[in-house]
Amino acid sequence: MAAGTAMSSYWRGLRDGLPFLAVVGPFAMLFGVLATESGLALHETMGFSVVVIAGAAQFTALQLINENAPTLVVIASALAVNLRMAMYSASITPHLGPLPIWKRAIAAYFLVDQTYAQSVLDYERNPDQSPAEKFAYFLGVMTPICPPWYLFTFLGASLGERIPPSLGLDFALPIAFLAMIGPMLRTPAHRIAALAAVVLALAFAWLPFNMGLLVAGLGGMIAGAQAETRLGIKP
Amino acid sequence: MTDTTQLWIIIIALGLGSFGLRFAFLGLVGDRAMPEWLLRHLRYTAVAVIPALVAPLVLWPTATGGEPDATRLAAAAATFAVGYLTKNVFAAMGVGAAVLVSFSLLL
Numbered sequence: 001m002a003a004g005t006a007m008s009s010y011w012r013g014l015r016d017g018l019p020f021l022a023v024v025g026p027f028a029m030l031f032g033v034l035a036t037e038s039g040l041a042l043h044e045t046m047g048f049s050v051v052v053i054a055g056a057a058q059f060t061a062l063q064l065i066n067e068n069a070p071t072l073v074v075i076a077s078a079l080a081v082n083l084r085m086a087m088y089s090a091s092i093t094p095h096l097g098p099l100p101i102w103k104r105a106i107a108a109y110f111l112v113d114q115t116y117a118q119s120v121l122d123y124e125r126n127p128d129q130s131p132a133e134k135f136a137y138f139l140g141v142m143t144p145i146c147p148p149w150y151l152f153t154f155l156g157a158s159l160g161e162r163i164p165p166s167l168g169l170d171f172a173l174p175i176a177f178l179a180m181i182g183p184m185l186r187t188p189a190h191r192i193a194a195l196a197a198v199v200l201a202l203a204f205a206w207l208p209f210n211m212g213l214l215v216a217g218l219g220g221m222i223a224g225a226q227a228e229t230r231l232g233i234k235p
Numbered sequence: 236m237t238d239t240t241q242l243w244i245i246i247i248a249l250g251l252g253s254f255g256l257r258f259a260f261l262g263l264v265g266d267r268a269m270p271e272w273l274l275r276h277l278r279y280t281a282v283a284v285i286p287a288l289v290a291p292l293v294l295w296p297t298a299t300g301g302e303p304d305a306t307r308l309a310a311a312a313a314t315f316a317v318g319y320l321t322k323n324v325f326a327a328m329g330v331g332a333a334v335l336v337s338f339s340l341l342l
Contacts, residue, residue: 016324019324019325019328019329022328022332040242044239044242044243044246047243047246048246048249051246051247051249051250052246052249052250052253053253054249054253057249057253058249061245061249065242065245071241071244071245074245075244075245075248075249075252078245078249079249079252079253079256082249082252082253082256083256084284084288085253085256085257086256086257086259086260087277087280087284088257088280088281088284089256089257089258089259089260089261090259090260090264090273090277090280091277091278091280091281092261093260093261093264093265093269093277094269094274094277096261097261097264097265097266097267098265098266101262101265104258104261104262104265105258105261105262107261108254108257108258108261108262109254109257111257111261113285113288116281117281117285118324120280120281121281121324170296170297170298171292171296171298171307171310171335172332173292174289174292174293174296174307174311175310175311175314175328175331175332175335176328177285177288177289178289178293178311178314178315178318178327178331179314179315179317179318179324179325179327179328179331180285180318180324181282181285181286181289181315181318181319182315182316182317182318182319182320182321182322182327183318183319183322183323183324184281184282184285185282185319189279190279190282193279193282193283194282194283194286196283197282197283197284197286197287197290198286198287198290200287201286201287201288201290201291202290202291202294205291205295212287212291213284213287213288216283216284216287216290217280217283217284217287218283219283220279220282220283220284220286220287221276221277221279221280221283222276223279223283224276224278224279224282224283225272225275225276225278225279228275228278229275
């Protein structure tokens with residue numbers, strides 16, 4: 001495979017990942033601010049963002065630390081929030097599986113909601129890419145998402161300035177995900193999967209440790225697969 | 236407040252655990268063929284998990300204490316509609332953010 005096509009895949013990924021910077025920036029800063037307010041030292045706050053690199057799980061852990069929950073409860077709860085990552089890993093394996101193990105390890109480390117969802121959206125739109133091009137695209141998407149995650153955590157932790165809550169910055173994350181859902185609804189099976197998942201997510205939102213998300217995710221996947229088989233939809 | 240040792244135990248355990256979850260299939264399955272029924276389900280992972288992640292956040296935002304909020308609902312509807320109609324993620328985020336900010340300033 002020519003290096004040129006991998007390079008252009010990288011740049012294409014970078015361009016597609018760029019809008020997420022507007023989400024990751026405020027979100028990471030907020031984590032930095034809240035962690036500092038909870039009494040974490042700068043290197044401890046950075047440790048979270050670099051070692052764990054998972055927004056929702058980090059916020060969960062921080063909240064439980066503040067509530068003086070036992071260490072084991074903190075770990076188990078935050079990992080439960082991250083269980084969806086195993087589903088992402090399975091879902092992206094048909095695309096990145098042929099890569100050498102060290103590249104798969106790099107992809108695994110950077111596998112977060114945004115890098116996963118944007119990459120899979122592109123792989124489905126352009127199915128003729130080689131694994132190397134798909135990996136280059138993934139790294140492109142990751143570039144404006146993961147390094148800024150560290151950088152803005154650092155800024156939030158060191159500046160410690162409050163982010164004004166009035167402008168609805170909390171809603172940047174849902175907006176970013178909502179923007180991706182429309183383009184994902186390519187076939188009736190995709191629409192059925194999304195609809196089933198939304199209904200289940202709302203019905204099971206009361207489950208502890210974010211388990212409702214897993215019920216909804218699995219339910220939506222089953223609904224999509226069933227629809228594909230029964231309606232004879234070409235994936 | 237959790238002490239420093241406990242804190243680092245939490246950070247390292249979460250780091251290892253999260254990497255384990257992310258590497259589970261990528262690392263262990265790799266290039267081996269997965270059965271067709273499993274692939275058929277995995278095709279719908281993103282389109283199921285992402286809407287499931289968003290739906291409660293839209294209907295019951297944490298910032299309002301879980302009360303549905305007109306500004307956020309309008310921004311969510313606009314974002315989804317533009318994304319669905321144009322298939323353009325960039326345009327959808329832009330319109331959604333514009334609706335969110337203008338409604339927040341107006342209301």
